[in-house]
Amino acid sequence: xxxxxxxxxxxxxxxxxxxxxxxxxxxxxxxxxxxxxxxxxxxxxxxxxxxxxxxxxxxxxxxxxxxxxxxxxxxxxxxxxxxxxxxxxxxxxxxxxxxxxxxxxxxxxxxxxxxxxxxxxxxxxxxxxxxxxxxxxxxxxxxxxxxxxxxxxxxxxxxxxxxxxxxxxxxxxxxxxxxxxxxxxxxxxxxxxxxxxxxxxxxxxxxxxxxxxxxxxxxxxxxxxxxxxxxxxxxxxxxxxxxxxxxxxxxxxxxxxxxxxxxxxxxxxxxxxxxxxxxxxxxxxxxxxxxxxx
Ligand code: COA
Numbered sequence: 587x588x589x590x591x592x593x594x595x596x597x598x599x600x601x602x603x604x605x606x607x608x609x610x611x612x613x614x615x616x617x618x619x620x621x622x623x624x625x626x627x628x629x630x631x632x633x634x635x636x637x638x639x640x641x642x643x644x645x646x647x648x649x650x651x652x653x654x655x656x657x658x659x660x661x662x663x664x665x666x667x668x669x670x671x672x673x674x675x676x677x678x679x680x681x682x683x684x685x686x687x688x689x690x691x692x693x694x695x696x697x698x699x700x701x702x703x704x705x706x707x708x709x710x711x712x713x714x715x716x717x718x719x720x721x722x723x724x725x726x727x728x729x730x731x732x733x734x735x736x737x738x739x740x741x742x743x744x745x746x747x748x749x750x751x752x753x754x755x756x757x758x759x760x761x762x763x764x765x766x767x768x769x770x771x772x773x774x775x776x777x778x779x780x781x782x783x784x785x786x787x788x789x790x791x792x793x794x795x796x797x798x799x800x801x802x803x804x805x806x807x808x809x810x811x812x813x814x815x816x817x818x819x820x821x822x823x824x825x826x827x828x829x830x831x832x833x834x835x836x837x838x839x840x841x842x843x844x845x846x847x848x849x850x851x852x853x854x855x856x857x858x859x860x861x862x863x864x865x866x867x868x869x870x871x872x873x874x875x876x877x878x879x880x
Contacts, residue, residue, distance in 0.1 A: 667720030736779030772843030788849020816851030
């Protein structure tokens, strides 16, 4: 089979240094995974950051790692985004430390696999409260500062709700609402100089999300996603980070209210009877599997 690899690229190899000098990022869910990677990339381009989450020990470790890796300041702030007073206090601490907030990532989320028939009312409500109401609470608490700096929001969504994804009704409903919230924020706050966009990641290897939601082989190892990825490799947290750097940069100053899917083309690949990607890389190898020409 032909080589089938596209590289993972660091934002620093594409975007210039100092892009976010003097700016401050406020990121919920920044203690791990995709949100930590986005925070690192934005810090590598010059911003200081506050990362917010429920687990202080994880946040503190992450903040130290982020500061060491980037040379910028990172504040760890414990808050449950479901509670408005806690997120308001986290914003107050960020302002006390840095004096401003320019960039916001609404990234904290909760998920697990459960069919409607087995999902309790509280399970459904919990994910709506974290993803949707947590996003609203974060917007409400940060907006005065983001307006003042004419800053920008990125909300982390998903592609699950574009179709009916089994076992994902709670997150599908929550993320559809996040997409809608971002669009309204873009329209209402655009005239104030604020932008709002959504990044919708596909499956990203090595994240807590994939650990919780990914299918496993018989030996417990995560199943390969390669056969669902037109881009030719599994997604990496750096792919999402690169999109965040672009969307926060001035190069995206005319992009607002949009949902940017970062999934290696995954959402466009319908179930396909032939082996993929083998069938497109080496069509001769599958001719026996197709009805011959008459
Ligand atoms: N299947 C079905 N229901 C589940 C569940 C599962 N795997 N996990 C939790 N629930 C239900 C609980 O049973 C409970 O409902 P009940 O009171 O009717 O029994 C409800 O969800 C709340 O669970 P609880 O553990 O009390 O909530 P929490 O606030 O401590 O945790 C979660 C929130 C459930 C979203 C948890 O998964 C979490 O903290 N996730 C954060 C990280 C994460 O999910 N990252 C992945 C991002 S893709």
